[in-house]
Amino acid sequence: MQEHGAAASHHLVFAERYAAGKERRRFAPRESLADFSPVERDPTAILAATDEGRVASLLPIRYERMAQSSFAFLRGAASIMAEDLAALPTPGISTQSCGDCHLMNFGALLSSEGNVLFDINDFDETLPNIDFTVDLRRLCASFAVAALDAGRSEKRARHAAELAARGYRRHMRGLSRLSPLKAWRDRIDLVHVADGLHERLARKLRGLVAATRPDREDDNFPHIESTPMGLRIEERPPLIYHIGNGGGAATRFDIPATFASCGATLNPEVVALLRRYALTDTAFKVVGIGSVGTFCAIGLFATADDEPLFLQLKEARPSVLARLAPEAAAQWKDAEGKRVVHGQRVMQASTDLFLGWAEDESTGRHFYVRHLKNRRLGSVAELFEEHALDDYAALCGSVLARAHARSADPAIICGYMGKSGAFDDAMASFAMLYAARNTCDHAEFLAWRAKAKDEAEGSDKGR
Numbered sequence: 001m002q003e004h005g006a007a008a009s010h011h012l013v014f015a016e017r018y019a020a021g022k023e024r025r026r027f028a029p030r031e032s033l034a035d036f037s038p039v040e041r042d043p044t045a046i047l048a049a050t051d052e053g054r055v056a057s058l059l060p061i062r063y064e065r066m067a068q069s070s071f072a073f074l075r076g077a078a079s080i081m082a083e084d085l086a087a088l089p090t091p092g093i094s095t096q097s098c099g100d101c102h103l104m105n106f107g108a109l110l111s112s113e114g115n116v117l118f119d120i121n122d123f124d125e126t127l128p129n130i131d132f133t134v135d136l137r138r139l140c141a142s143f144a145v146a147a148l149d150a151g152r153s154e155k156r157a158r159h160a161a162e163l164a165a166r167g168y169r170r171h172m173r174g175l176s177r178l179s180p181l182k183a184w185r186d187r188i189d190l191v192h193v194a195d196g197l198h199e200r201l202a203r204k205l206r207g208l209v210a211a212t213r214p215d216r217e218d219d220n221f222p223h224i225e226s227t228p229m230g231l232r233i234e235e236r237p238p239l240i241y242h243i244g245n246g247g248g249a250a251t252r253f254d255i256p257a258t259f260a261s262c263g264a265t266l267n268p269e270v271v272a273l274l275r276r277y278a279l280t281d282t283a284f285k286v287v288g289i290g291s292v293g294t295f296c297a298i299g300l301f302a303t304a305d306d307e308p309l310f311l312q313l314k315e316a317r318p319s320v321l322a323r324l325a326p327e328a329a330a331q332w333k334d335a336e337g338k339r340v341v342h343g344q345r346v347m348q349a350s351t352d353l354f355l356g357w358a359e360d361e362s363t364g365r366h367f368y369v370r371h372l373k374n375r376r377l378g379s380v381a382e383l384f385e386e387h388a389l390d391d392y393a394a395l396c397g398s399v400l401a402r403a404h405a406r407s408a409d410p411a412i413i414c415g416y417m418g419k420s421g422a423f424d425d426a427m428a429s430f431a432m433l434y435a436a437r438n439t440c441d442h443a444e445f446l447a448w449r450a451k452a453k454d455e456a457e458g459s460d461k462g463r
Helices: 014-026 030-034 043-049 056-067 070-076 078-085 132-149 154-176 180-184 190-195 199-211 255-265 268-274 326-331 336-347 375-387 389-404 410-417 422-461
Strands: 094-097 106-110 116-120 127-131 224-227 230-233 278-285 296-302 308-315 356-360 365-371
Touching: 014 410, 030 422, 043 078, 043 422, 056 070, 056 422, 070 078, 070 132, 070 422, 078 132, 078 422, 094 132, 094 336, 094 389, 106 389, 116 190, 116 389, 127 132, 127 326, 127 336, 132 154, 132 389, 132 422, 154 389, 154 410, 154 422, 230 278, 230 296, 255 278, 255 296, 255 308, 255 356, 255 365, 336 356, 336 365
Parallel strands: none
Antiparallel strands: 094 127, 106 116, 224 230, 278 296, 296 308, 308 365, 356 365
């Protein structure tokens, strides 16, 4: 498929680039995006395939979390949705994809200047040369599923999905009129977001922003305890534990050496900063839903005055989007950690200073390192989901547009989407169809899980 990304359009004026995007409607009419005819596949088999290489003792936690609701299942089922999206039509407008773009993968981030920005959080599944609709389909579907899970009507669920698409389209249109440099510098400050909200929600959001300022150091997470040996990470088994105190040999890898290897991929000034800290403790940490069972460690670094810094070392596995762009995926086969770092640097407005990558020589696993986010920073989504899902949908759509515009030409994407609500309507229709499919998949997953549990109990009784 011919790529219509930013790199191919630098010699064309705006009108020509817009027309090139509009031309894509001939091959993939916007209305066609509304269709979703499920392909035959076994969702439980797809999930089981992703268990390979994970810590087996942690898999029950993964499945327990996915069982909680249809939305929790969707969060953990990125591989299933990727399988479904691979069979759908696209306009062929490539961008750097987040790869797991659901509504809980957005949150507040501290920029290097200390500003609180709203952006995409995780990029474990990121991949280049993916059609822009892939991320947007998952985002819209997540709003439909979350709204239905919360007891909202189908009409309101569809409206939330439509607002996510509309927020994307409108923000992309604004970016299309900026120079590439100005579009690259676009960022969404949570203080400005609060100004446009009704007073009750704005008050809560401003309080959250104030609590995330870098001078607020009362919420070290994970918790730290002082010991005669120095600062230590407080254990919270089975979610946080020291290697050797849980998980067995399956969780063992050379954490200090892997942290040290990441230093070679950091900028020199960041290396100089890290030299003022020493690694005092490490622990294994269970994270998220889709990532449960992958290798993840946290490192507690401290100065001589016991000033703490947490870094996270997280396993980077092949992207679930690999089947959508096998050539792009093949380029990162032996550098999955670098793939994640590259995608995050492209898509985020203000990238983590400590982003780096490494390979653990003892296991051959790929990792990336990042600053461990304060838990307050992750609570924006919960705040909006409870009080203003529609506002949050439009906001997430805007953020995704900003992220995509850094690797694709906004004018081409705008030309395809157009000025009317036809594109938004199609994405909302798809979202509702996918929400129904996700509900069926979740039910099948619950039945599969119950059957496996019964078989295990029967086996135990027979011993």
